[in-house]
Amino acid sequence: MAQPGVREIFRRFWPFLHRDRRKLLVAAVLFVVAAVMETVAVWMFKVLTDDALTTGKLSAFWQPGMTWLGTAVVGAAASFGGAYLTSRAAEKFLLELRAHVFDHVQELSPDFFARRGTGDLVARLSGDVESVERLVGSGMLETVSALFSVVLYAGAALYLSWDLALLALLLAPVFWLVARKFSQRIRTASRQERDANGAISSVVAEGIANVELVQSCNQQRSQGERLHRESLRWFGAKLAEARLSALYAPVVTVLETVCVLLIIGVGVWEISAQRITIGGLIAFAAYLGYLYQPLQQLGQITMAVTAARAGSERLIELMDQRPAVADTGRASLPARRSRGIRFERVGFGYPGADRPALADFGLDVRPGEFVLVTGPSGAGKSTLAKLLLRFYDPHAGRVLLDDVDLRDLPLRAVRDSIALVPQEVAIFHGTVADNIAFGAPDATRDEIVAAAREADADEFVRRLPDGYDTVIGERGALLSGGQRRRLSIARAVLRRAPVLVLDEPTNGLDRASTRRVVEPLRRLARTRTTILISHDLDLAAEADRVVVLDGGRAASPPRPERTGFAGDLFGPDDAPTVRLRPPWLATLTNPGIARGRR
Numbered sequence: 001m002a003q004p005g006v007r008e009i010f011r012r013f014w015p016f017l018h019r020d021r022r023k024l025l026v027a028a029v030l031f032v033v034a035a036v037m038e039t040v041a042v043w044m045f046k047v048l049t050d051d052a053l054t055t056g057k058l059s060a061f062w063q064p065g066m067t068w069l070g071t072a073v074v075g076a077a078a079s080f081g082g083a084y085l086t087s088r089a090a091e092k093f094l095l096e097l098r099a100h101v102f103d104h105v106q107e108l109s110p111d112f113f114a115r116r117g118t119g120d121l122v123a124r125l126s127g128d129v130e131s132v133e134r135l136v137g138s139g140m141l142e143t144v145s146a147l148f149s150v151v152l153y154a155g156a157a158l159y160l161s162w163d164l165a166l167l168a169l170l171l172a173p174v175f176w177l178v179a180r181k182f183s184q185r186i187r188t189a190s191r192q193e194r195d196a197n198g199a200i201s202s203v204v205a206e207g208i209a210n211v212e213l214v215q216s217c218n219q220q221r222s223q224g225e226r227l228h229r230e231s232l233r234w235f236g237a238k239l240a241e242a243r244l245s246a247l248y249a250p251v252v253t254v255l256e257t258v259c260v261l262l263i264i265g266v267g268v269w270e271i272s273a274q275r276i277t278i279g280g281l282i283a284f285a286a287y288l289g290y291l292y293q294p295l296q297q298l299g300q301i302t303m304a305v306t307a308a309r310a311g312s313e314r315l316i317e318l319m320d321q322r323p324a325v326a327d328t329g330r331a332s333l334p335a336r337r338s339r340g341i342r343f344e345r346v347g348f349g350y351p352g353a354d355r356p357a358l359a360d361f362g363l364d365v366r367p368g369e370f371v372l373v374t375g376p377s378g379a380g381k382s383t384l385a386k387l388l389l390r391f392y393d394p395h396a397g398r399v400l401l402d403d404v405d406l407r408d409l410p411l412r413a414v415r416d417s418i419a420l421v422p423q424e425v426a427i428f429h430g431t432v433a434d435n436i437a438f439g440a441p442d443a444t445r446d447e448i449v450a451a452a453r454e455a456d457a458d459e460f461v462r463r464l465p466d467g468y469d470t471v472i473g474e475r476g477a478l479l480s481g482g483q484r485r486r487l488s489i490a491r492a493v494l495r496r497a498p499v500l501v502l503d504e505p506t507n508g509l510d511r512a513s514t515r516r517v518v519e520p521l522r523r524l525a526r527t528r529t530t531i532l533i534s535h536d537l538d539l540a541a542e543a544d545r546v547v548v549l550d551g552g553r554a555a556s557p558p559r560p561e562r563t564g565f566a567g568d569l570f571g572p573d574d575a576p577t578v579r580l581r582p583p584w585l586a587t588l589t590n591p592g593i594a595r596g597r598r
Helices: 005-051 062-106 110-114 118-136 139-159 162-209 211-216 222-273 278-319 382-388 411-416 432-437 445-454 457-464 481-495 511-523 536-544 580-590
Strands: 343-348 360-367 369-373 394-402 419-423 499-503 527-535 545-550
Touching: 005 062, 005 110, 005 118, 005 139, 005 278, 005 432, 062 139, 062 278, 062 499, 118 139, 118 162, 118 278, 139 278, 162 222, 162 278, 343 382, 360 369, 360 382, 360 394, 369 382, 369 536, 382 499, 382 527, 411 419, 419 481, 432 481, 445 457, 445 481, 445 511, 481 511, 499 511, 511 527, 511 536, 527 536
Parallel strands: 369 527, 369 545, 419 499, 499 527
Antiparallel strands: 343 360, 343 394
């Protein structure tokens, strides 16, 4: 993607300032007032020099002196007001834009995050957003202020001495050429710095998220070296950017000094020819000094444009990403809460995969039924949950909820109808109560406690230092695997959704922890349409039916003579070591026969 131009940047990001445009207009007026006051103040100094200092008359001091003081007060107030309103508008812009990009990112499909580093996304939502603000928000006002200042100071200088003013203006293109030359080099360094900063964030985020694996494999050194490599890349780009930025100001200062000395030299000749007074020459030099400062600001704004182009390119790339599913549904679900699910000849493949995850898959789950879906790794089991929640849409066939195609329903209605207990339990930084109520933020404390009791979590929660108000970290380091799982179940209980999807709920748990988890799952599934995805065949006794997935299809159940080992279901690579118990055979060989729950 090519870096966007200034017009494109404003087209994409200017709408985020819509609530503060009046404040920006007032700030611009205040900056102009401040510049006018500075112009008047310099003129008063000229009057003081010619009428009071050179003549020694005290009576000539008071009127221009008081005028100078008044303009200084008004100018200071206007400068303060403009700076405050600009900062307020800039911070509001950051709030609006960051919230918009974050909301958009949260709507993107899981495969997008699989292809992006978390740290890089964090860098885009922080540094890149700020670089765009420096152009669209505060940078725009600085440009307006600098342009008005140039006009005022140049006009005043022209009024004092047109020939000296023309000489000064003839030297102005030198500053523009210098700024252009520097901006070209800074543009490259800025882009490299933003990319390297994103890479550093990714390394840090991955290292923190996987610190147990890093430590268990003794890879702290390699992770440190990886961070050091990316840091060196960032250091080189940042140093180049800093070197160019630091060099720009001294170069401009030297050029400014040369120009001022040249003009003063010509001014001395004009004083001798009585074409200008001493006060007039000093005021002209002051105007010239004021003039070069906004010109320097305009050059720095060119650099801000360069940084904003690099940052906006990365933000626009993010904002232009489209979710894998479109929320265009207008249909509604029947009023009843019991939901049936049907997969009709569903085909689906992940982007870049060499074979489909599901092919011509069919499954009909009646309202209130409990179905166990099992099969080897990679058979497409977890894909069922992702299609049900519309993280993806099928490439062929349909997924129906109460005979309504999910694509015809609003996303919110679909996800409000389904409670997911995921394979990887998500724990957020916050209290235990906050984590349980994550899917139902309006729940009362009594409802949270009741859900925890139903999930067999109340007892261990009350043993925590602050009970339900105990703050647990993002990954729940204070809790065991079984405890985290029971919090996840409590979260699903509190949602009261009519459809329950359990994705490997006992994965990684020992037998004792599994028993503590199975009982609340049994209660949770009793009043819901339930799909249980699991390798754990001990859970088959809890289900009404068992469906075996193999190669993306519902496989034919094994014949009785082949059921000596569970390996007959999966093949030798995934075969567990336990034998199938006789009560399971009727279900596995006759999946249409419903069994009573235990």
